[in-house]
Amino acid sequence: xxxxxxxxxxxxxxxxxxxxxxxxxxxxxxxxxxxxxxxxxxxxxxxxxxxxxxxxxxxxxxxxxxxxxxxxxxxxxxxxxxxxxxxxxxxxxxxxxxxxxxxxxxxxxxxxxxxxxxxxxxxxxxxxxxxxxxxxxxxxxxxxxxxxxxxxxxxxxxxxxxxxxxxxxxxxxxxxxxxxxxxxxxxxxxxxxxxxxxxxxxxxxxxxxxxxxxxxxxxxxxxxxxxxxxxxxxxxxxxxxxxxxxxxxxxxxxxxxxxxxxxxxxxxxxxxxxxxxxxxxxxxxxxxxxxxxxxxxxxxxxxxxxxxxxxxxxxxxxxxxxxxxxxxxxxxxxxxxxxxxxxxxxxxxxxxxxxxxxxxx
Amino acid sequence: xxxxxxxxxxxxxxxxxxxxxxxxxxxxxxxxxxxxxxxxxxxxxxxxxxxxxxxxxxxxxxxxxxxxxxxxxxxxxxxxxxxxxxxxxxxxxxxxxxxxxxxxxxxxxxxxxxxxxxxxxxxxxxxxxxxxxxxxxxxxxxxxxxxxxxxxxxxxxxxxxxxxxxxxxxxxxxxxxxxxxxxxxxxxxxxxxxxxxxxxxxxxxxxxxxxxxxxxxxxxxxxxxxxxxxxxxxxxxxxxxxxxxxxxxxxxx
Amino acid sequence: xxxxxxxxxxxxxxxxxxxxxxxxxxxxxxxxxxxxxxxxxxxxxxxxxxxxxxxxxxxxxxxxxxxxxxxxxxxxxxxxxxxxxxxxxxxxxxxxxxxxxxxxxxxxxxxxxxxxxxxxxxxxxxxxxxxxxxxxxxxxxxxxxxxxxxxxxxxxxxxxxxxxxxxxxxxxxxxxxxxxxxx
Numbered sequence: 001x002x003x004x005x006x007x008x009x010x011x012x013x014x015x016x017x018x019x020x021x022x023x024x025x026x027x028x029x030x031x032x033x034x035x036x037x038x039x040x041x042x043x044x045x046x047x048x049x050x051x052x053x054x055x056x057x058x059x060x061x062x063x064x065x066x067x068x069x070x071x072x073x074x075x076x077x078x079x080x081x082x083x084x085x086x087x088x089x090x091x092x093x094x095x096x097x098x099x100x101x102x103x104x105x106x107x108x109x110x111x112x113x114x115x116x117x118x119x120x121x122x123x124x125x126x127x128x129x130x131x132x133x134x135x136x137x138x139x140x141x142x143x144x145x146x147x148x149x150x151x152x153x154x155x156x157x158x159x160x161x162x163x164x165x166x167x168x169x170x171x172x173x174x175x176x177x178x179x180x181x182x183x184x185x186x187x188x189x190x191x192x193x194x195x196x197x198x199x200x201x202x203x204x205x206x207x208x209x210x211x212x213x214x215x216x217x218x219x220x221x222x223x224x225x226x227x228x229x230x231x232x233x234x235x236x237x238x239x240x241x242x243x244x245x246x247x248x249x250x251x252x253x254x255x256x257x258x259x260x261x262x263x264x265x266x267x268x269x270x271x272x273x274x275x276x277x278x279x280x281x282x283x284x285x286x287x288x289x290x291x292x293x294x295x296x297x298x299x300x301x302x303x304x305x306x307x308x309x310x311x312x313x314x315x316x317x318x319x320x321x322x323x324x325x326x327x328x329x330x331x332x333x334x335x336x337x338x339x340x341x342x343x344x345x346x347x348x349x350x351x352x353x354x355x356x357x358x359x360x361x
Numbered sequence: 362x363x364x365x366x367x368x369x370x371x372x373x374x375x376x377x378x379x380x381x382x383x384x385x386x387x388x389x390x391x392x393x394x395x396x397x398x399x400x401x402x403x404x405x406x407x408x409x410x411x412x413x414x415x416x417x418x419x420x421x422x423x424x425x426x427x428x429x430x431x432x433x434x435x436x437x438x439x440x441x442x443x444x445x446x447x448x449x450x451x452x453x454x455x456x457x458x459x460x461x462x463x464x465x466x467x468x469x470x471x472x473x474x475x476x477x478x479x480x481x482x483x484x485x486x487x488x489x490x491x492x493x494x495x496x497x498x499x500x501x502x503x504x505x506x507x508x509x510x511x512x513x514x515x516x517x518x519x520x521x522x523x524x525x526x527x528x529x530x531x532x533x534x535x536x537x538x539x540x541x542x543x544x545x546x547x548x549x550x551x552x553x554x555x556x557x558x559x560x561x562x563x564x565x566x567x568x569x570x571x572x573x574x575x576x577x578x579x580x581x582x583x584x585x586x587x588x589x590x591x592x593x594x595x596x597x598x599x600x601x602x603x604x605x606x607x608x609x610x611x612x613x614x
Numbered sequence: 615x616x617x618x619x620x621x622x623x624x625x626x627x628x629x630x631x632x633x634x635x636x637x638x639x640x641x642x643x644x645x646x647x648x649x650x651x652x653x654x655x656x657x658x659x660x661x662x663x664x665x666x667x668x669x670x671x672x673x674x675x676x677x678x679x680x681x682x683x684x685x686x687x688x689x690x691x692x693x694x695x696x697x698x699x700x701x702x703x704x705x706x707x708x709x710x711x712x713x714x715x716x717x718x719x720x721x722x723x724x725x726x727x728x729x730x731x732x733x734x735x736x737x738x739x740x741x742x743x744x745x746x747x748x749x750x751x752x753x754x755x756x757x758x759x760x761x762x763x764x765x766x767x768x769x770x771x772x773x774x775x776x777x778x779x780x781x782x783x784x785x786x787x788x789x790x791x792x793x794x795x796x797x
Contacts, residue, residue, distance in 0.1 A: 006638050006647065006767070024452055032653055052451045057477035061444040064437065064474070068417070068445030071435040074452050094438050117653065178676050179634065179649035181641055205433035205449070207413045207456055216427045218418075218436035272674035346679040 003183050009149040009175040012182055013079060013105055014039035016153035017051070021188040022103075023074035024052040026065035028084060031117040032173040033107035036079040049190050059084040063091030063104075070100035071217040073196045073204030075157050079105035081173070082123050083114060086131070092166060093132030097219025097230070101160040103153065104138075105169045107176035110315075110342040118342025119173030121264060124319035127170050128292050135231055137238045139167040139245065140292040142263040146180035154185055159245060161200060163237055170292060172315065174265040174344060238293075247290035248299055252278060256285025258358055259303050261312040261324050263289050265344065270313050272347035273354070284354070292320070300327040309358045311335040313350055315343070333358070378406040384428050391591025393581030394422060396548040397490060397557070398429050401461075404561045405432065414457040414565075415449055417442040419471075421463035422496040440471020443478035446485045450568070457565050459486040464505040465495045468530040472504075475530070482539030482573035486564035489531065492581040493602065500586035504528035507605060512586070527605060531578045535611045541573035543612040547580045547603075549595045560610075572614070580606050615645070615670050617755050618678050621745075622663035622695055623687025623708075628742030631768065633664035635746065639756045639764030640668035648676035661690050668755065683753050685745060687728075692716060702797065706748050716795070723795040724752045731790050732783070740783035747787020758784070 007015065013036045017025060027037040037055060045051035052069075056062035062078045069076030080088060085106045095102055106127065110120035123131075127140050139159045141152045149171065156167035191199070193206060208214040221227040251271050253259060262270040267288040277284035287303060289296050303310075309332050312321040321336040328334050337353035339345040380402035388394045405411050411432055418426040420439035427434035437445045442460035450458040460467075467475045467489050475487065494512055495501040502512040502519060507527055509518045519527075535543040542564060546557040557579060564575030580602050584594035619636065623629045633649050640647040650665045665681070667673050683704040686692040689712055696716050699705050704722045709715070710729040726748035732741040743765075750756060756764075758781075765780055 004641060006634065006641060006649070024448060026448060052448070054447070054451065056444070057473055060441070061447075061474050061477065064441035064444035065448035067437070067441070068435060068448035069452050071445065072415075072449055072452050076448065076452075090438055091441070098436075173653070174650065174677070177651055177653050179637060179647075180673075180676075181647060205415050205435050206453065207415060208431065208433045209412050214427070214431050214433055216434045216436065218427065218434075220424060220436055269675045269677065275674060344677045346677065347675055348679055 004181050005184060006179050007146060007182050008035055008177060008179050009143075009146045009171060010035035010107060010177065011039045012146050012149040012184070013153060013169070014043065015184050016150045017077060018043060018045045018049060019185050019187045020154040020157060021049065021075060021190040022051055022077060022157070023190055024054070024065075024069045024076040026054050026056050026062040026069070026076070026078050028056050028059045028062050028080065030059075030081045030084045032109060032119070032176050033079050033081045033105070035176070036105065051190065059087035060090065063088035066102050066104070067091055067095055067098070067100065070095060070102045071098075071205045073200060073206065075191070077103035077105070079107065081107045081109045082111050082120070085123060085126070089126075089132035092138070093134055093136060094219050095166045096136035096138070096234070097134060098217050099164040099234070100166065100217065101157070101164050102166050103156045103160060103169070104166060105171065108170065108172040110340060116342035117173065119265060119344060120315050120340060120342055121172055121266065122316040122319070122340060123170065124292065124314070124316060127168055128295070128323075136234060137165065137241070137293050139163065139165050139241060140170050141167065142170045142290060142292050143175055144264050144267045144288065146175065146178065146182045149175060150182055150184055163241055165237060165241065170264065172265050242294040245291060246294045246296050246299070248296040249288045249290060251286040251288065253285030253287055253303070255283055256306070257283040257308050258285070258354065259307045259310050260284065260286040260350070261289070261300065261310055261320070262286060262314065263292060263320060266313045266315060269345060269347055270350060273350040276347060277351060277354070282359070289320070295323050295327070297323070297327040300324055301329070304328045304331040307332060309333040309335065311337055311354055311358050313345060314338045315345070316340050333361070378402045380406045380411055380431050382429055382431050386429055387425060388422065389585045391582065391584040391594060392422070393492065393548050393579065394490065396554060397488070397579055397581070398426065400548065400554055400558045401488070401561060402430050404558050404565065405430075408562065408565060410457050410565065413455065414459070417445045417449070417458070417460045419460070419462040419466040421466050423461055423463060423490065424497070426461050440466050440469070441474055442466070443471065443474040443483070443485070443487065447478050447481070447483050450483060450485050454484070457486075457568055459488060459565070461488045462490070463496070464489070464491045464493065464503040468504045468528050472530070476534065476537070479534050479537050479574045479576060480539045484568045484571050484573065486561070486568050486575045486577065488561070489576065489578040490581050491578055491606065492583040492586070494583045494586040496583045496586050500583075505530070507601060529606065531576065531606070531611065534576050539573050540576055540612065541614045542567050542575040544610045545578045545580065545606060545608050547598070547608060549582070549598065578606070580608065615668070615755065617668045617683065617753065618681045619666045619668075619683045619685065619749075620663055620681045620695055620698070621666070621685040621687075622661065622691035625662045627687050628739070629662050629687065630664050632742040632746060633666045634768045635761070635764050636666050636668070636749070636756070638767040639761045642760035642763040642767070643668075643756060645669060646671060646673050648673045650676040661688070663691065663695075683749070685749060687745070689713065704752050706745070706752055706791070708745070719795070720797060722752070722793065722797055724748060724791050725794045726787055726791040728787060728790070731786050735783060735786060737779065740780055743780045743783035744787035744790070747784040747789070748791035750784065751788040751791045752793075
């Protein structure tokens with residue numbers, strides 16, 4: 001009981017960062033995620049773990065500080081919300097090009113433009129399909145609870161360092177602002193430079209010692225052949241990630257005749273729709289992609305044999321539904337229901353949409 | 362026959378610093394970058410800090426600085442080098458961290474990052490190569506291009522009406538309390554380069570004393586972009602750039 | 615047990631912190647809880663609300679369309695949330711500044727003159743704990759002991775000396791609440 005705390009999702013990101021031995025956080029205030037940096041500043045981890053926390057002059061500077069810190073082999077992160085994450089896209093592309101590990105948290109709000117500060121899932125395309133330039137992927141984790149905001153910080157860093165691909169926690173204003181019970185992870189010390197080299201290899205820019213060649217972190221290759229080699233290496237890595245790192249969860253799906261597909265906060269809402277439908281004897285289930293890249297394509301495809309139809313529910317105009325349709329590949333109908341602009345759909349209206357779009361067709 | 366065999370040990374009066382690689386530089390003949398690279402490399406060798414120095418290269422002609430200086434390098438996005446340097450120095454305070462940026466990089470697209478790194482007093486050395494033009498992209502106008510100067514994007518000459526005024530970033534930076542040392546040098550003569558080296562050394566030393574940011578501008582030539590011979594470019598620089606960007610130590614606290 | 619509560623009023627009335635204390639008290643009872651605020655650009659003066667769910671089971675959706683209990687502390691909140699109380703549910707309101715009173719006949723309605731009681735206790739800051747007392751009287755879902763523990767958990771240690779005053783406010787609210795309509 002003593003370790004159980006009642007915290008906001010945003011606060012938990014900060015607590016989890018300190019506890020997992022994060023070396024540096026660089027951010028810029030934006031609603032609805034400002035509590036991440038506020039909590040860090042209040043906790044002042046530079047006095048305890050030695051973690052660096054810095055308010056940058058812009059989101060552009062913050063992501064480039066992450067780039068610099070990642071070049072040093074350190075566990076570094078930033079967080080922002082949609083308009084700020086748009087600004088970070090340049091840096092994210094460079095991080096991918098230079099194959100650097102880091103963690104980026106997006107507590108999404110509605111757009112386009114300045115949009116609204118209310119929750120949204122409208123950055124799915126930006127996150128999963130590559131918001132910056134060039135062929136790249138991020139490892140994308142979509143938490144649906146405050147507990148997972150805690151768990152995915154450590155997991156995000158772990159996967160990011162394993163593959164040297166930036167990881168993104170794609171959250172939203174609902175998960176960021178809500179408070180739930182959370183069990184914080186045990187504290188891990190920050191890694192020493194020796195431990196970093198032992199675990200990750202000696203690739204970082206820590207100073208060219210006499211016993212090794214110079215380390216250069218760059219995403220530049222003027223020769224087309226060199227750039228293509230980089231692209232092929234990246235693609236091979238993404239393939240490996242797709243094969244090994246898919247995470248998903250199902251809810252009452254074993255005997256389901258209809259399947260909801262939802263990620264993040266929408267999956268919370270949908271689970272209630274599933275419960276009430278079951279009470280009425282309707283065999284409704286849900287699959288919730290936890291990793292958005294890699295996407296559980298195979299698993300959804302499997303369900304196409306079992307169910308009569310799918311419906312994705314998203315707080316956007318229909319983004320993930322495209323990936324669900326690619327997975328189902330025309331075998332069964334894939335419907336979509338969405339609210340946007342910061343509106344969270346209710347379990348009841350999802351039921352109405354199911355009746356109209358799927359059950360009675 | 363190897364060079365070392367030709368020169369008897371006692372006869373050796375000059376040797377290229379080992380901090381410079383043997384890679385042939387891609388810079389145009391007459392370009393200032395080569396001289397400044399060598400000056401930095403020599404300072405690093407003289408200070409014995411090769412193992413502890415991390416450079417951040419910009420976007421521009423000197424993007425490949427990492428091929429010539431044999432130290433660890435990070436290659437930044439256009440204008441963002443001070444942000445990388447900020448994190449690097451804060452995460453590894455025992456290292457010497459410097460940025461190497463051209464005028465387009467530091468004074469145009471990266472103006473915010475440069476000013477804020479200086480204002481926070483990051484314990485880094487920032488080296489600013491000012492030749493008043495974008496070299497790598499083919500000679501376009503920079504914020505530091507002089508009034509009346511012809512470039513690819515000011516073909517009839519820069520005008521105040523069209524482009525505003527020539528930006529003196531160094532003068533803007535100097536009053537910031539986070540900055541401990543500001544100097545403007547050139548590298549057109551051996552004497553000037555020696556002065557430049559002293560300034561660079563001072564900047565590196567400051568960064569280990571936690572005194573704040575050191576900012577060294579080098580008034581440079583781009584004879585290709587200016588469409589001049591190397592000798593004429595140096596003369597043009599002395600005649601036209603030095604009056605607008607006067608050399609000397611601007612701040613030393 | 616699954617109790618869905620919405621508390622709504624002006625920013626500055628302690629709406630969000632009251633929600634937090636209820637949620638923490640729920641944890642002390644060994645329940646699952648969620649606390650979901652409306653969040654806006656206003657720091658003070660604007661309207662704000664928080665949905666708190668206390669449940670025996672894992673909470674699916676922290677956002678609900680209809681609630682078991684609505685606690686409304688200004689006219690806008692009353693106008694907006696009276697309709698969202700489930701049939702047979704509970705509405706608690708502070709009549710201070712209210713010109714249109716609740717009209718539903720299918721719910722239990724309670725009134726607590728908390729603003730006046732807070733003045734009587736000599737501290738407007740304990741306003742929300744008077745409301746807490748009213749809630750506990752109308753919907754006895756938490757016991758006082760756990761409320762005190764919840765309060766302790768949600769207050770920073772430097773404010774722990776204020777706990778007795780807060781508990782006094784809870785008592786005052788429980789005593790002062792009056793049922794104005796019952797089904």
